[in-house]
Amino acid sequence: MILITYTKPLSKLIGHFEKFPGIGPRTAQRLALFILKQPESTIRDFSEALLEAHSNVGRCKKCFNLTSEDECEICKNTQRNQKLICVVAETKDLLALERAREFKGVYHVIGGLISPMDSVGPELLEIRSLVERVSKSEIDEIILALTPSVEGDTTSLYIGKLLAPFTKVTRIAYGLPMGSELEYVDEVTLARALEGRTNLN
Amino acid sequence: MILITYTKPLSKLIGHFEKFPGIGPRTAQRLALFILKQPESTIRDFSEALLEAHSNVGRCKKCFNLTSEDECEICKNTQRNQKLICVVAETKDLLALERAREFKGVYHVIGGLISPMDSVGPELLEIRSLVERVSKSEIDEIILALTPSVEGDTTSLYIGKLLAPFTKVTRIAYGLPMGSELEYVDEVTLARALEGRTNLN
Missing domain, CATH: 1.10.8.420 (RecR Domain 1)
Structure with a gap:
């Protein structure tokens, strides 16, 4: 107008x-x-x-979170469990999880979801860097925290298969309603979803 | 947060x-x-x-609407009836009236409402300039389009008394629900309110 x-x-x-x-x-x-x-x-x-x-503001070299330095404050924080990595699609999802105050590990921001409809293949996402990171250091567990949708499930299964040889891979519980955006889910639901995560391998 | x-x-x-x-x-x-x-x-x-x-962006020298020149585009527009002045509190109210596409005159933006509670007296508003403008040129009618509230009514009565010696003064109809903000009223209601204006003197 x-x-x-x-x-x-x-x-x-x-x-x-x-x-x-x-x-x-x-x-x-x-x-x-x-x-x-x-x-x-x-x-x-x-x-x-x-x-x-x-x-x-650029990307953390380790986890691809937003940062104005080489490594983000979460990766540099020795109080956090560096052997527990939570995989999220976008920085806004990381921020939503931080608001839930339930997760004490570190993150890996892959930058989106696999979506053949939008021509987004795994090579456009930070998945190779994730596999490299997991294969090079001792990781106890990978938690996949992706939106519950076709694209999210596809991406979870894809990453689950790739990482299975290296470590335990889990997915946050389906406490989230289908089609919702992780960014807008309330803190309690997010905390429940983290608690109820299920084994993928 | x-x-x-x-x-x-x-x-x-x-x-x-x-x-x-x-x-x-x-x-x-x-x-x-x-x-x-x-x-x-x-x-x-x-x-x-x-x-x-x-x-x-500053104020129009004639009507105090926002403009980047000396006079605003409405004051300079010869298609508009310069003898019909609509008095509004703020620029956002002027824009709301323009969206209603009902008014073909010009404006005077007084910059607020008389409010003793907030120590806003008539001297802080562009009321003196309005009286001067009306007394110096031939004006057919002044339409007061102020929010229906205690402050709006006070300001309308105050301006109505001051301008009564010079010209006809009307007020837009009370079609607006009490306590509403002029800015958010729908175009049809605003147009009705303009049509049904009543004589104050």
Whole structure:
């Protein structure tokens, strides 16, 4: 919805906000008007934070979690069990598990799910690096925490077969309703799903 | 909700998004992760749009609508009836009326409502400029389109008394439910409210 009554710099800004996920035209307008009301220093800080996060945040060399250093804070944390790896599709899933405060191991973020429909094969995901990581160090258990869907199940089975020769592979329990997004599941359900994980090999 | 697992530039960016109206911690996280996935050029454009809108968008000298020039596009538009002024509290209310596509006159944005509880007196609003504008030029009618609330009614009565010597003053009909925000009322209701306006003097 473009209105002739917006002045150009404002309509441009609203256009940017409309591209964000879950932001409709009215929310975009509200956010843009909010920006105009802020002191200039706040907007400069925000603008710098955007560029800084975008250029400085990369992937952990070990687990592919987001980090601004070589290794992420979870991989560097000696309090966490480095022999227990939880495999997730995306960083947002890792953050959801962290909110559940149930898991004390480390992660491996594969970057998506195998999906022939979207031409996403295993070679596009961080699966080879996972196999390498597991084969090179002593790992007690791999927990697969992927969304319960056709793609999630396919990916779980694929990784399960590859890792079976090296270590124990489990999958978090089907406590999650089918088709739901891991990101939005409540903490208690996620904790239950971790507890009730079942053996795959 | 601050998580130790966010890397600093990311948590800083999330913090900025959390300050936006109507954006909670999870939406802020989703928006920040979305930013990281965008190409750098998009983020540079967005960052520039923020600064440009903030520094270039000011107030119209005539009606105090947002504009990047001296006079806003509505005031400069010769197709619009310059003798019919609609008084609104905020720019977002003006935009809501524009969406209703019912009003063909011009506006005066007073910048808020009289509210003794919040120490907002008439002198903090663009009411003096409105009286001056009405007294200096030939105006057929002033339509007051303020939120139906104690503050809105007070402001309407105050402006109504001040302008009565100069011209006809009307108020949009009470078709709006009490306590609602003008910004969120649907277009049809707004159009009805404009049609059914009543005489104040």
